Amino acid sequence: MAHRHNDPDHDHGHQHGHDHGALSPVEARVRALESILVQKGYVEPAALDALVERYETRVGPHLGAQVVARAWVDPAYRARLLADATPAIAELGIGGRGGEHMVVVENTPDAHNLVVCTLCSCYPWPVLGLPPVWYKAPPYRARAVIDPRGVLAEFGVRLPETTRITVWDSTAELRYMVLPMRPAGTEAFDERRLAGLVTRDAMIGTGLPGVPA
Structure with a gap:
């Protein structure tokens, strides 16, 4: 198993919640920090809300699925994607911070292939949207490197013993899909129907595409 090691300068993003129920200690600290930044004029509430709305509603794994579907039907695009992913993804109008x-x-x-971020939760936001909770959890981050086959089995992905598993460690500078x-x-x-088979987990490596109906 190969492991692309991490970079200590990871990107520690913040979450901006809109619910007014009970907050966890971390959520409470984030909310307090956000309030201070707004009061001091460092952050515009409207801009922050727009950023959150973008990643909650407009950016998500459906965009990554478009990339995958195009690669499946267009060999030339697939070659460009594997050779230099960032401009190839941009061909479909997809890009931004974290990508x-x-x-x-x-x-x-x-x-x-299996993707993890061993130090925090670096994630390809423009193509996959918000990271799932388990991706940020210490057990996944540690065990994906130590026992990737076991982790995959827990996600329902059971591979032949002959299949080589490579773990890729995303960093603030380099993110994998x-x-x-x-x-x-x-x-x-067609591409649209193919994209409907592509799950978020399949693009992280913890899942497989859906079965055709």
């Missing part, structure tokens, strides 16, 4: 330096790694019958294998029986599918 300035992207690498796409391809699953094959003999090789499976998995290009999963195209499911069998989808030869007649």
Whole structure:
């Protein structure tokens, strides 16, 4: 198993909650810090709300699914994506903070890729939206490196012993996305239908594309 090691200068983003229920200690500290920054004029509430709204409603894994579907139907695009992912993704009008330096790694019958951030939660926001809670959790971050096959099995992905698993460690400077294998029986599918088979977890490596209906 290969492991792309981390960079100590990780990006520690903040979350901006809108619910008014009970807050966890971390959420309470974030809310307090946000209030101080707004009071001092360092942050515009409208700009902060717009940023949160963008990642909660407009940016999400459906964009990454478009990238995957294009790669499945267009060999030339696939080659550009694997050679230099950032400009290839930008061809589809997708990009932004957290996606300035992207690498796409391809699953094959003999090789499976798994993405983690071992120090915090660096994540390709422009193509996958908000990271899932488990991606940021210490157990996943530690065990994905130590026992990737076991972690995959817990997600329901059981691979042959002969399949090589490579773990890629995202950093603030370099973030990874998995290009999963195209499911069998989808030869007649167009891009839109193919994109509907691509899950967020498949692009992290903890899942596989959906089965054609």
